[in-house]
Amino acid sequence: xxxxxxxxxxxxxxxIYLEPEAAALPRGQEVLARxxxxxxxxxxxxWNIPELHGDEGNVDRWVRIKTEALVLGVKKSLTARPNGRxxxxxxxxTANGCAMACAYCYVPRRKGYSNPITVFANIDKISGYxxxxxxxxxxxxxxxxxxxxxxxxxxxxxxxxxVDATVSDNVRDLVELFRGLPTAKASFATKHVNRDLxxxxxxxxxxxxxxxxxxxMARLVDVRTSRIADRIAAIDxxxxxxxxxxxxxxxxxxxxxxxxxWAELLDQVEAGIGARAKAQxxxxxxMLTHNDRLHEVNLxxxxxxxxxxxxxxxxxxxxxxxxxxxxxYRTGQKGRYVTxxxxxxxxxxxxxxxxxxx
Ligand code: SF4
Numbered sequence: 001x002x003x004x005x006x007x008x009x010x011x012x013x014x015x016i017y018l019e020p021e022a023a024a025l026p027r028g029q030e031v032l033a034r035x036x037x038x039x040x041x042x043x044x045x046x047w048n049i050p051e052l053h054g055d056e057g058n059v060d061r062w063v064r065i066k067t068e069a070l071v072l073g074v075k076k077s078l079t080a081r082p083n084g085r086x087x088x089x090x091x092x093x094t095a096n097g098c099a100m101a102c103a104y105c106y107v108p109r110r111k112g113y114s115n116p117i118t119v120f121a122n123i124d125k126i127s128g129y130x131x132x133x134x135x136x137x138x139x140x141x142x143x144x145x146x147x148x149x150x151x152x153x154x155x156x157x158x159x160x161x162x163v164d165a166t167v168s169d170n171v172r173d174l175v176e177l178f179r180g181l182p183t184a185k186a187s188f189a190t191k192h193v194n195r196d197l198x199x200x201x202x203x204x205x206x207x208x209x210x211x212x213x214x215x216x217m218a219r220l221v222d223v224r225t226s227r228i229a230d231r232i233a234a235i236d237x238x239x240x241x242x243x244x245x246x247x248x249x250x251x252x253x254x255x256x257x258x259x260x261x262w263a264e265l266l267d268q269v270e271a272g273i274g275a276r277a278k279a280q281x282x283x284x285x286x287m288l289t290h291n292d293r294l295h296e297v298n299l300x301x302x303x304x305x306x307x308x309x310x311x312x313x314x315x316x317x318x319x320x321x322x323x324x325x326x327x328x329y330r331t332g333q334k335g336r337y338v339t340x341x342x343x344x345x346x347x348x349x350x351x352x353x354x355x356x357x358x
Contacts (some may be wrong), residue, residue: 008067010099010192011166015039017049017147018072028072028121031168035070037276046073046118053112057300057303059101062114063224070251071118071358078129080153084354086209086248086284089133089152089186094170095119096158098189101223103298103305104251104290107158113297117159119248123170127177128132134169134184145355153178154205156188163192178205179217180248189248191225193234198241208238209248209284214267217253232272239277247352249345250286254329254337255308262341266348278351284340285357287334290315292325298324 013035020042022028032040039245043049052065066209080089097115098107107115120126130153137151146152155161155174163172178186179202187207194275197208213221215228247269252258289307295310315327329337338357345352 008063010027010067011354012067012072012142013038014068015041016072017041017043017052017071019043019044019046019074022046022072022074022121025074025121026121027123027168031070031072031119031121033168038070046071047111051114060313063101063300065114066101066116066224069116071097071116073118073120074122075120075126075205076125078268080130080133082271083154084146085358086146087152088144088179089151089153091130091153091155091174091186092156093120094123094126094155094174095157095161095164096166098158098160099163100225100260102191102225103221103223103302104253104288104294104309106291106294117164117167117244118147119164119168123168123173126170126221127173129176131177131181134181137183139183147207149183150181150185150205151162152187153184154188155186156190160190160192161188162190162197164195172200173201175200175206179203182204183314185244187246189250191231193221193226193230193235194233195339198237200241202242204242207244207246209246210235210251211248211264211301212263212300213249214258216261217255217258217308220308221253223302229268229272232269235273235277239280240276244280244353245277246281247283248286249283249341252285252337253286253288253343254311254314257345259340262344263348266345271319271351281349281351282353282355283345284355285338285345287329287337287358289326291320292317292328 016038078092095309097117137235140151145161174186185205187208187209191211210231218228235245290309298306316330317325317327320326342354342357
């Protein structure tokens with residue numbers, strides 16, 4: 001049975017937890033002014049708010065918290081981490097947490113499972129750091145799969161930027177920053193279609209990676225996200241508006257008939273986008289990884305999703321750095337899945353270059 005779709009809006013902010021330092025900054029003031037009637041609760045640190053981050057098994061409460069709570073904080077450590085897969089660097093985040101609730105999502109693992117959006121108010125510091133970091137890289141002389149010419153910075157590793165853009169102007173500020181940085185590009189993956197972004201004039205310096213998976217699977221595991229058909233329908237509009245648009249095929253979840261479902265999805269994309277989008281198209285393919293702790297939590301609220309996410313018959317465990325067990329598809333078999341899917345992409349959506357697949 002598909003996951004229950006939300007009846008509530010993604011955000012209906014009633015309570016804002018704030019670090020006083022963040023509330024004093026202009027961006028903090030702007031966020032507070034967007035929800036003048038929201039209750040304000042001072043907190044010492046956005047990292048430790050027990051009433052938001054505890055209570056792992058109560059999903060009704062999570063969705064309410066994700067909808068009604070917002071956290072305003074200051075990003076303390078500013079570093080751009082080398083990545084090399086979806087981007088050259090992961091930029092310091094301007095938000096973490098998410099209003100959506102995908103069952104496989106790793107974003108909540110650090111802060112607890114409700115994990116509503118925390119927005120960082122020190123955007124000037126983050127932007128300044130990024131501009132200097134880009135300057136220090138100079139011109140990219142060696143093309144790589146991230147991009148042949150530009151240094152690519154993932155600005156949305158810890159959140160979904162399309163939803164963050166409904167909370168503050170942080171994402172817009174970064175899109176505008178990268179517009180003026182000819183040696184670099186911003187990039188983020190998203191599962192939400194926010195058409196406000198179409199007015200931002202990114203001039204090709206921001207790459208949006210629309211996340212796609214077969215609709216049947218998305219209805220089960222992509223909780224509170226935009227429908228797959230809506231994401232596909234947005235691609236041409238975002239290209240037209242000046243974004244580079246790639247596809248993020250992730251996570252790829254194996255079940256009976258999965259390749260037939262992927263063939264159908266690829267056909268939908270092939271039929272649903274125009275020549276201009278195809279001329280610049282590329283994708284990344286990432287097979288599912290899962291985690292024993294997330295599995296335990298999910299059993300409490302979404303056991304149907306665990307029937308496809310937790311497959312000991314297909315997966316092998318590996319102890320993670322944080323102590324839990326991560327699982328992935330078995331060595332050998334996983335390579336065969338990747339080859340089968342990349343072959344299928346070449347056949348059904350030949351305009352789509354595979355940037356990387358693993
Ligand atoms: S949209 Fe992204 S960040 Fe949000 S819950 Fe889904 S996977 Fe996690």
